[in-house]
Amino acid sequence: MNPVREPGGESKQTPAHRKSFQMAYSKQLIEHYENPRNVGTFGTTKELKERKDVGVGIVGAPECGDVMQLQLQIGADGKVADAKFKTFGCGSAIACSSLATEWLKGRTMEDAMKIKNTDMVEELALPPVKIHCSVLAEDAIRAAIKDYNEKNGKAEEAHAH
Amino acid sequence: MKFPIYFDNAATTACDKRALDAMLPYFTETFGNPGSRNHAYGWESEAAVDQARQSIAKLIGAQPKEIIFTSGSTEGNNLAIKGAATMYAKKGAGEKGRGHIIAAMHEHKATLDPCKRLAKDGFDVTFLEPRADGLITKDMVEGAMRDDTILVSIMWANNELGTINEVPEIGKLCHDRGVVLHTDATQWVGKMPTDVERDNIDLMTFSGHKMYGPKGVGAIYVRRRRPRIRLTAQIEGGGQERGIRSGTLNVTGIVGLGKAAELAYEEMEKDQQHTLKLRKKLEDTLQEKLEHTQVNGHADRRLPHITNISFGFVEGEGLMMAIKDIACSSGSACTSASLEPSYVLKALGIGDDLAHSSLRLSLSKWTTEEEVDFAIEKITWAVNHLRNLSPLYDMFKEGIDISKIEWQSH
Numbered sequence: 001m002n003p004v005r006e007p008g009g010e011s012k013q014t015p016a017h018r019k020s021f022q023m024a025y026s027k028q029l030i031e032h033y034e035n036p037r038n039v040g041t042f043g044t045t046k047e048l049k050e051r052k053d054v055g056v057g058i059v060g061a062p063e064c065g066d067v068m069q070l071q072l073q074i075g076a077d078g079k080v081a082d083a084k085f086k087t088f089g090c091g092s093a094i095a096c097s098s099l100a101t102e103w104l105k106g107r108t109m110e111d112a113m114k115i116k117n118t119d120m121v122e123e124l125a126l127p128p129v130k131i132h133c134s135v136l137a138e139d140a141i142r143a144a145i146k147d148y149n150e151k152n153g154k155a156e157e158a159h160a161h
Numbered sequence: 162m163k164f165p166i167y168f169d170n171a172a173t174t175a176c177d178k179r180a181l182d183a184m185l186p187y188f189t190e191t192f193g194n195p196g197s198r199n200h201a202y203g204w205e206s207e208a209a210v211d212q213a214r215q216s217i218a219k220l221i222g223a224q225p226k227e228i229i230f231t232s233g234s235t236e237g238n239n240l241a242i243k244g245a246a247t248m249y250a251k252k253g254a255g256e257k258g259r260g261h262i263i264a265a266m267h268e269h270k271a272t273l274d275p276c277k278r279l280a281k282d283g284f285d286v287t288f289l290e291p292r293a294d295g296l297i298t299k300d301m302v303e304g305a306m307r308d309d310t311i312l313v314s315i316m317w318a319n320n321e322l323g324t325i326n327e328v329p330e331i332g333k334l335c336h337d338r339g340v341v342l343h344t345d346a347t348q349w350v351g352k353m354p355t356d357v358e359r360d361n362i363d364l365m366t367f368s369g370h371k372m373y374g375p376k377g378v379g380a381i382y383v384r385r386r387r388p389r390i391r392l393t394a395q396i397e398g399g400g401q402e403r404g405i406r407s408g409t410l411n412v413t414g415i416v417g418l419g420k421a422a423e424l425a426y427e428e429m430e431k432d433q434q435h436t437l438k439l440r441k442k443l444e445d446t447l448q449e450k451l452e453h454t455q456v457n458g459h460a461d462r463r464l465p466h467i468t469n470i471s472f473g474f475v476e477g478e479g480l481m482m483a484i485k486d487i488a489c490s491s492g493s494a495c496t497s498a499s500l501e502p503s504y505v506l507k508a509l510g511i512g513d514d515l516a517h518s519s520l521r522l523s524l525s526k527w528t529t530e531e532e533v534d535f536a537i538e539k540i541t542w543a544v545n546h547l548r549n550l551s552p553l554y555d556m557f558k559e560g561i562d563i564s565k566i567e568w569q570s571h
Contacts, residue, residue, distance in 0.1 A: 061568030063513030069552035086552040090478035
């Protein structure tokens with residue numbers, strides 16, 4: 001596996017002393033980190049409990065240095081109409097959640113469940129020590145869908161996946 | 162300003178140009194081996210080493226003969242701790258109950274790992290838990306002492322927090338009990354006034370590259386009188402440094418360390434005032450501008466040039482990425498597979514969430530007010546930006562107690 005894609009493909013020219021730690025990350029990852037898509041929430045914790053059209057997934061733990069909150073708003077057609085995230089974590093965790101929201105919009109539940117952490121690893125060229133961030137993002141997707149299904153009495157169906 | 166701004170002087174400092182200039186002739190002109198006793202090349206190098214030994218001894222109130230050159234503090238700590246433990250062991254190798262050693266939980270790994278090695282080799286080791294303010298006190302050491310205690314190793318100032326332990330008091334206690342005291346003074350020497358007689362030190366480790374000298378050179382102070390401390394050599398060979406540390410002397414490095422010591426002796430007070438003023442500005446302004454920001458460790462008993470600050474609801478590594486114009490360290494070690502936050506902050510009982518949210522900023526004599534102002538502005542922006550992204554901050558604002566949530570940790 002090629003763990004690191006250097007920005008601008010200048011890895012060979014960059015002298016060792018000029019390699020800052022950002023350079024361990026890909027251009028795509030830094031782009032998502034610096035301009036995160038779909039940051040926000042569809043309401044307070046209390047309001048979200050009432051909203052049947054929104055599934056909320058919160059995964060991770062503060063003591064592990066990563067907490068991801070993913071919210072999916074499901075339209076009448078059963079597709080993800082909108083997605084929002086908030087993440088406490090490192091740059092990779094933020095980039096994975098931002099990417100996930102982009103990929104989720106417009107997908108059916110079934111298609112949303114098909115997003116794999118390995119797809120994010122590839123897209124963001126995550127270094128091996130950061131693969132857990134993509135696992136967490138995949139967990140967040142599953143948790144948000146599970147929450148939506150439970151709110152709408154589809155627990156059985158969610159289990160079937 | 163040169164970017165990224167360097168705020169990681171506790172990791173290493175730049176070498177002072179005056180130290181470098183002093184070193185240069187010893188690479189190409191006066192390059193002799195000080196061990197060569199039969200010609201001028203050797204004598205000249207030996208004279209340079211002697212001069213450096215004197216400057217270093219003067220800086221710490223020691224005799225020149227009490228200075229043993231090493232490659233740096235990792236070697237120094239290994240030599241002092243393993244060398245003293247095996248010299249003063251109550252029983253021989255391969256036996257148990259060889260003697261009791263006291264160290265602190267938040268020592269540098271270069272102290273912890275030799276202690277752990279000794280624990281495997283038949284010694285008993287007590288690792289003291291620091292107080293919530295980061296300090297190890299004389300009373301804590303006294304409480305841990307046993308009849309068979311042979312060695313106490315407590316760092317003078319902590320490298321992540323800058324907190325200052327009660328080392329002179331602990332030294333007095335050790336002298337009263339006939340126990341050897343070693344202190345890892347890597348962050349201390351050259352920054353703070355030191356007198357090994359007044360401060361009751363038996364063994365003291367320090368390093369060139371933390372005090373504006375070169376990397377790859379350091380020294381240990383080894384007391385020769387009242388009491389005379391002996392060490393078992395860890396590196397054996399040509400018998401240099403009175404047999405305590407064999408190996409051809411690193412003359413250029415030693416000359417650089419000597420010059421750095423000379424400069425520290427002359428300029429310490431000025432440098433202290435400079436870094437303290439800037440550190441206080443950094444700490445006070447950040448705490449004023451950002452709620453839920455705490456400076457870790459004792460409020461006053463701290464080195465002038467190191468600060469460790471936790472920004473609630475923000476993760477340290479993500480924060481570092483947002484302040485890429487500032488070169489500093491994070492208490493979070495998310496890059497390692499373990500996902501363990503700083504063991505130093507954990508030893509203080511700081512919650513895992515805040516331990517993951519910390520930055521260590523360490524200044525130098527060359528840090529400018531302009532750089533500090535830039536750092537304040539950048540960090541304030543980054544923390545606010547990341548809090549806007551943080552679900553924990555939302556929960557906090559909604560009045561949810563984060564510590565009461567049952568998190569599904571990996």
